[in-house]
Amino acid sequence: MxxxxxxxxxxxxxxxxxxxxxxxxxxxxxxxxxxxxxxxxxxxxxxxxxxxxxxxxxxxxxxxxxxxxxxxxxxxxxxxxxxxxxxxxxxxxxxxxxxxxxxxxxxxxxxxxxxxxxxxxxxxxxxxxxxxxxxxxxxxxxxxxxxxxxxxxxxxxxxxxxxxxxxxxxxxxxxxxxxxxxxxxxxxxxxxxFIQGLDEIQGYVPAQDYPIAIPEGFESLTYYDHTPPHDIVDSLLSLFNQAAYDIPVGTLSRKPRPWTRERLEQTAETTRRRGNQVVSTVLVHQGKAIAFSEASRRADASPSVAEQSFTLVLREYRGKNLGTLIKTLCITEALRRWPHIKRIYTEMATYNAAMQTVNNQLGFTRVASIRAWEKKTSLTSDWF
Incomplete structure (x- = not known):
């Protein structure tokens, strides 16, 4: 039994x-x-x-x-x-x-x-x-x-x-x-x-130096462990709020809540308490965060690997190859902090053509698939 x-x-x-x-x-x-x-x-x-x-x-x-x-x-x-x-x-x-x-x-x-x-x-x-x-x-x-x-x-x-x-x-x-x-x-x-709502490709890009050319008028900055410089926090939170809606989830349900300074501070405290490490790279234009990419390592992770969380470019700045730029900047900074990493694992929706292009330019190797299904219980009518 x-x-x-x-x-x-x-x-x-x-x-x-x-x-x-x-x-x-x-x-x-x-x-x-x-x-x-x-x-x-x-x-x-x-x-x-x-x-x-x-x-x-x-x-x-x-x-x-x-x-x-x-x-x-x-x-x-x-x-x-x-x-x-x-x-x-x-x-x-x-x-x-x-x-x-x-x-x-x-x-x-x-x-x-x-x-x-x-x-x-x-x-x-x-x-x-x-x-x-x-x-x-x-x-x-x-x-x-x-x-x-x-x-x-x-x-x-x-x-x-x-x-x-x-x-x-x-x-x-x-x-x-x-x-x-x-x-x-x-x-x-x-x-x-259960109804399938999302199909993702999982794999890795090699951790290596890539050619980088930052366009005139833009600058990059990097911060560690979810503690960004104070002067970009507000625009960074706006970028995170956009990511909550823009990151592809297929037909899965989602109900994001706003990012706040308190939520960011809680994330930083959890990272410190668990001994994890995070490298976050931001592209700034006219004093505002307009693109973001992040890599992380758990305290108990193999020295050879890191994980990508998400990469996002503000909607009005898309179509300018800034996605590839911010991701290569992040990989460069990740290598600087963790010189022994060889691979950075990442995943992307099968219909996210833009991110597939970025990752393929960086030598992406497919390893597996990630699938997500959804089922609504009898409680659904009480919520919606």
């Missing part, structure tokens, strides 16, 4: 004072294995430390991990959480009575991101098989794997309603070429009433 549990939120994210549970380690390993099987690259793997930080949350987002366990008999001894599920410890500190109460073994996980500053009607989810059930690329998924995936998908609407979120967005990293498992996933996701 399959049963769902929620992994508890840690009281803090100080790994020197936390010994992660075996279950949390299994989730991290399974998530990394699923990604590596598709990308063929283990340099983008996460650590248990970063998962702990995600579970602890930030002003922008909180993460919930739900685990499906195969068990024959279990007596409820764990407290019930907000989702109506029993809460399992995220540390190895045992709950009284748990020694005689075997849970069984994990078969799959839901990673649920709950936005707290924007898109307040939706959750973003990923569905992950436990490592023991993940098929090899050429293999068909086992009956147990199929049962787990269906069970997790069927559970999502009730979990979303517990969180008072009427919209479920399911995001999956998919292989560039279909496999038996990816074909099964797409089929069962469709059968559960």
């Amino acid at each position: 399959l049963k769902l549990y929620q992994i508890e939120r840690p009281e803090h994210a100080d790994l020197s004072r936390i010994e992660p549970s075996d279950l949390l380690r299994s989730f991290t390993f399974s998530s990394n294995l699923a990604t590596q099987d598709i990308s063929g690259d283990n340099s983008t793997s996460s650590t248990v430390a970063s998962v702990i930080q995600q579970l602890h949350g930030s002003p922008a987002q909180r993460t919930i991990i739900v685990v499906a366990v195969q068990e024959e008999h279990h007596t409820s001894i764990y407290p019930t959480g907000e989702l109506g599920l029993e809460m399992l410890p995220c540390t190895d500190h045992p709950v009284p009575g748990s020694e005689e109460n075997t849970l069984g073994y994990p078969v799959g996980y839901l990673e649920i991101d709950v936005p707290l500053q924007s898109n307040l009607s939706s959750i973003a989810c990923d569905i992950i098989l436990d490592a023991e059930l993940q098929p090899l690329p050429a293999e068909q998924p086992s009956d147990e794997a199929r049962e787990c995936i269906r069970f997790l998908l069927e559970s999502l609407p009730s979990l979303a309603e517990q969180l008072s979120r009427p919209i479920i967005q399911l995001w999956k990293l998919m292989p560039a070429e279909p496999t038996p498992y990816s074909l099964f996933l797409e089929s069962v996701i469709h059968d559960q009433g």
Whole structure:
């Protein structure tokens, strides 16, 4: 029998004072294995430390991990959480009575991101098989794997309603070429009433110096870790607000909220607390931020990789090759701060021709696809 549990939120994210549970380690390993099987690259793997930080949350987002366990008999001894599920410890500190109460073994996980500053009607989810059930690329998924995936998908609407979120967005990293498992996933996701809303290409550009020529009348500046110079903050916030509407999301629902100075300061504080690093490059014209590109590295990331967040040019400045310029400036500054990086991972919508042109000019290599589906729950009528 399959049963769902929620992994508890840690009281803090100080790994020197936390010994992660075996279950949390299994989730991290399974998530990394699923990604590596598709990308063929283990340099983008996460650590248990970063998962702990995600579970602890930030002003922008909180993460919930739900685990499906195969068990024959279990007596409820764990407290019930907000989702109506029993809460399992995220540390190895045992709950009284748990020694005689075997849970069984994990078969799959839901990673649920709950936005707290924007898109307040939706959750973003990923569905992950436990490592023991993940098929090899050429293999068909086992009956147990199929049962787990269906069970997790069927559970999502009730979990979303517990969180008072009427919209479920399911995001999956998919292989560039279909496999038996990816074909099964797409089929069962469709059968559960999810509608595909976005298809993205994921890959990387090489981290190297590119020829740069800044047009007369423009200047570039770079700042670190979400702490921009005070004199461009207002125009930068306007640029971020435009990005919230302009970044392609296909037919997925979105309800952005305005960027504010407080929100920017909270982002900077989260970056500092987690030990991450960010390089942001801005193109300025007449004292106003008109283009932006950003790269980041997690504290636990491989020294050879960085990640691109977004690149945007104000609408009235488009068509002047400024997208390529601001991105090459960002890569140059990223190399200056992180001289050991070799690749910068990025993704773009399949219909975003302008960004595909920019990335192809920089030697883009495709690795995988990212697909997103959406499903509205019965709460939708109360929201819209």
